[in-house]
Amino acid sequence: MIKIEAIVRPERINSVTAALEQAGCGGFHYQNVTGQGTQRGVEVFTGRGAQMVRAAGSKTLVVTVVPDDLKDAVVEAIIGAARSPDGGRIGDGKIIISRVEDVIRVRTGEHGEAAI
Amino acid sequence: MIKIEAIVRPERINSVTAALEQAGCGGFHYQNVTGQGTQRGVEVFTGRGAQMVRAAGSKTLVVTVVPDDLKDAVVEAIIGAARSPDGGRIGDGKIIISRVEDVIRVRTGEHGEAAI
């Protein structure tokens, strides 16, 4: 099994989770993070509004563990839902893929793909 | 060393961390996440309370890195503390296990199991 971690724009999270379900991946969790990359972040005021600074932007991190064979479908689904209209904008995010040794379902104690 | 990530019910977090300490794992970190799986989430109102929608539920993600030999003990501990009374309920959560190459303790610069 592999773990797919996708950093996406917060405003895209609903379409991303919908796409995941469509791609046959019904299990995932997500959370807000603060992120920076090529995109240098957003401009915000400090103090009383006299000056602005760049702050890393808000992103949402979605994590799902899937069987290997689902990998490409899920990656496609995420890209489709997370990429900004007309060819994407800087800051659309990344997808990080890594290997998982085992998954256990707390309720039943099942192991491996059966637990997903 | 392996990394154990457990997604559990927020209301179970205190018993889970207690169980971890008992199992000899005194180091961990956790955070709230939003999760969905077989359990389709919770019912919440939108707008002025005229209609309800399903929203993914709140879960807590606990992460700990342990020496390989502690793995089973820790997994048992988590299951014991996170599973709902009388045989578990849908949504009790998952445990995800993956390999870690190295751990470094910031304070001392120690590597490997010594750093845990």
Added chain:
Amino acid sequence: MIKIEAIVRPERINSVTAALEQAGCGGFHYQNVTGQGTQRGVEVFTGRGAQMVRAAGSKTLVVTVVPDDLKDAVVEAIIGAARSPDGGRIGDGKIIISRVEDVIRVRTGEHGEAAI
């Protein structure tokens, strides 16, 4: 490529991210977590202030994916920025290193190191 996860003190996050950029790692994301380890947490009041309990402390988790050759530089950078003055204090944090199979840039679909 490898994933570097660093748990650091929240008040150090700005210097850590600055150090990361200096070390040539311009991409990362971070979030607040609650953590416990050798350091048993902080003392806080419960109820009306009549009694205190220990609560796990606030930490910040920084995550970055980098090419293998950047690993040592980045680890050094994090330690330098996250360690408390005069030799470090308990609770300065950990750095967890693990392998990543692939990274994809949502915007372009690029794979591997090109996507970082």
Added chain:
Amino acid sequence: MDSGHTAWMLTASALVLLMTPGLAFFYGGLVRARNVISTLMYSFISMAVVSVVWVLWGYSLAFGEGSALIGDLSLFGLSGIGIDQVEDGGIPTLLFVIFQMMFAIITPALITGAFVERFKFTTYLVFLVVWITIVYAPVAHWVWASEGWLFKDGALDFAGGTVVHVNAGMAAVAAALLVGKRRDPGAEPHNVPYVVLGAALLWFGWFGFNAGSGLAADGVGVNAFLVTNTAAAAAALTWGVISQVQTGRMSAVGVASGAVAGLVAITPASGFVGVYGALAIGAGAGVICYIAVYLRTRIQVDDALEVFAVHGVGGIWGAIATGIFAVAAIGGTAGAIEGNAGQLFTQVLAVVATMAYSFVVTLAILKVLDIIPGLGLRVSSEAEDVGLDIAAHGERAFVSDGAD
């Protein structure tokens, strides 16, 4: 000058001023976290803009001599109103100016609920000036100025059910139509405690709004205070119970909305009805506005925070109910129940006239603002996605230490 009446009206004016921040939090809690600052500012800035407009020409247009349709500019800058000039009843004229100003401040703020999360802030500033001048001032003149044609017709609107709520409700429909649907409507309220805080401040401030509208600390004012509280309570309870019966849960946002609906409905009636009337008006508002919201969510007009369903419909119900439940022994005018069915007609006339005027003129104003270069009604879709807090105000509402 009566120091007692003056004391109460100073207090009442402060209470009504506080309603606008109350509304800000009520609305602010209902939107997404990324638009809360923007939503708060739509209301807060009205305190700044309208206060200035009011002392310059707003008051004069609303309460200056002039015609049956609108006042004149004879009182521009409150010229000629000395600090010792007293209204009959015994409060200083400047205090009447202040009290009325607070109503002018909150009315456009109410409208903003229709277009939160997407309306361009700079355009909104211009809208505030224009709308107060050519919509609010005339309507206030019609109903409350001694020359006003609806006033002459004997329309009953004790504290502004028509001038404030029906007026804002129709303007909200016009705005929602022109601004269009949000890209992603129907979100969960991001902060329910803010909604409760806002509702509490509104309830609190409304005592000034209604019990102050008699401009005196007397029996009529006291009665207005009592029926205001009673109607709010009855409506909150009704809405809550319906929500409980229909869904098995009692939405806090629903209870808060019910309270507001009750407060809206009792506003025009508060000087004319008694406790039983208040119970009927409140319970009625709870049922009617609940249904209105329910229906609204089934149509395509994205009146995001239900301004029309709560303030429009609530205000209409209140205006009509005033004609039904008015008690001669309290406000001097009998309602339908006491045999004066004619009053009902006058009430309906006032409502219809206000609805038509407010809708048409607001529509016209927004159409014009939309085509003026540099203005325009709606933010870019990018700004809407990122949220107006960052896009329009350069601020994030909530920042945790390290991460957020």
Added chain:
Amino acid sequence: MDSGHTAWMLTASALVLLMTPGLAFFYGGLVRARNVISTLMYSFISMAVVSVVWVLWGYSLAFGEGSALIGDLSLFGLSGIGIDQVEDGGIPTLLFVIFQMMFAIITPALITGAFVERFKFTTYLVFLVVWITIVYAPVAHWVWASEGWLFKDGALDFAGGTVVHVNAGMAAVAAALLVGKRRDPGAEPHNVPYVVLGAALLWFGWFGFNAGSGLAADGVGVNAFLVTNTAAAAAALTWGVISQVQTGRMSAVGVASGAVAGLVAITPASGFVGVYGALAIGAGAGVICYIAVYLRTRIQVDDALEVFAVHGVGGIWGAIATGIFAVAAIGGTAGAIEGNAGQLFTQVLAVVATMAYSFVVTLAILKVLDIIPGLGLRVSSEAEDVGLDIAAHGERAFVSDGAD
């Protein structure tokens, strides 16, 4: 009718109304994040339910003629109270009805602190109606109605230390006993700023509560205002200093609790004592309630938000202290220090009678509600784990954009 007294009492009534939302936030900040909406609603809904009960039969039972033990239903629906009817002192009778209503609203809300995080909301609605009718109304009648037996005995309770706080404190004990411990008690307050906001609104509103209880804007009212502020300050400071000395840190929640304890303790005394008395009563409340809380945390009764330790104990101390520090020159009655030791006895009698009645009857009410099918006191253990916000109200208090 005196417009000045009327003006102040209108204001005072609004201030007391605001105390209930203040309490909602004070309590709401002290619970877990997953129960904050539920905790807010326990208080907020009291504004809806009790307001209706009060104008229908509550006021009549409390202040209608009747016997020494309870009023009658002669004033059902406030029948026969015209808007021009005036109390001696010069305020409209309806204003007295309003002012007293605000006290009836907050008293049961105080009780809820004992059973937050586990009490069934629908059952609570029924409890509100019954408790106001058969516990609050009679006790208010005893102490404040001219026929009331404690009133006749000359018990001093200027603003409700016994009727409101001791009464609520004992009911809280009964409730905590019957509802039982939370599955996981002793949590950290989830939002300290809410606690501070609530304490601030309570302090602010309490000026109406105490300085309004003379029903006039006169010297007695002014003195009540002054001693109220003084006692709150002294108690907040005392509590804070003890916390600092004992733990090396000054808990904000502790300081806020101290302020509330001081406000509770001065309530019955505020019409009878001077500044020095207020300092003594406040400092005493800080010490005594701090100890009470400390002891409570060592027993098994899960009075979650320390209603008895703060309101019960604080109210008892205040009632007794009134008998000690009363100054004839201020309230017309001398206390023990001025040689009238007998007053102390009367005070104790009033407290004991109230405690016994409130405890027993509340226990009985809850026992009955517990066995009525469809009601019951406690939510399911699942609901308690998930939190009452989701389980009972279908809402989450705080929702961040993507994740939460």
Added chain:
Amino acid sequence: MDSGHTAWMLTASALVLLMTPGLAFFYGGLVRARNVISTLMYSFISMAVVSVVWVLWGYSLAFGEGSALIGDLSLFGLSGIGIDQVEDGGIPTLLFVIFQMMFAIITPALITGAFVERFKFTTYLVFLVVWITIVYAPVAHWVWASEGWLFKDGALDFAGGTVVHVNAGMAAVAAALLVGKRRDPGAEPHNVPYVVLGAALLWFGWFGFNAGSGLAADGVGVNAFLVTNTAAAAAALTWGVISQVQTGRMSAVGVASGAVAGLVAITPASGFVGVYGALAIGAGAGVICYIAVYLRTRIQVDDALEVFAVHGVGGIWGAIATGIFAVAAIGGTAGAIEGNAGQLFTQVLAVVATMAYSFVVTLAILKVLDIIPGLGLRVSSEAEDVGLDIAAHGERAFVSDGAD
């Protein structure tokens, strides 16, 4: 005794009391999340400490007979002030004591904005007692007591622009200098809604502050209310527009700061100027304070929340503007525009005297507190990093269920 004036002054006193929690939230929203409790407490605890100091010796030193420089202790513990003693104008003397107390409470709270996120809380408690005694009381005596030398000179300070704001502003500079820079200054405000809530409560409470300073519900009070609102609006708008023009975004914190700057500037003038004067003073405050903040951020003095730039500079501008725009027909004194240029000189004299005294004595007080063993001004660098909420109060402001 005039019940109307008394009614208004009771209300006004409550409103001014509420300003301190308002300030607490205004400041609290501007700091980091890990210092919000600490920042709230700096203000809240002033309600506890100063209230006690005031009734014991503070009032006596400020308003007792004594010399031209300071009062005496003849009124220690308010001795001899009966509840029936009345001021000329018709309010009880004790009400004057109360009203003035609220000013004494908020003044030192204003100072705390300069040293948030690093000042030692226990030392601050001592500072409060000393500063009220030897800085606030004398300055209040100079300006407001009939024997005060600035009062005799005819300096105009209707509601405390000099006594409260200039005074606090200079003390803030002294404090910022001695406490030194934060280890990590220039953070993003952690909670903008708190800033808006605080600004709203300040605006609301300021009506009591200014319209109450005439000690009566009369034409002067009404005019003060009107110009207060007008200046706040004009300043908020000005600041917002500048921010919009300069950055393309309208900072909510900026608009709120503008409102406060306008309220500060109109404070001394509110009994002497009309609407046009208010517009000028407000707009001026918006521009001047915006520039002051802009410059402050370029120097090394870490006056964290811009106390001097907003309250100091705003107060100075207001004092001078009073001398410019005063209208004889309103406050009895003409300003420069009406040909009385001399008034300007008196105004400047009062400001300079206050600035010098406040700065020097505050500096001295802090220097002493710094070297007293066990006290000291600044927390450890560790405490500063972890945040004062945990370090000084043992509390976390926000706790989510499982994780935080």
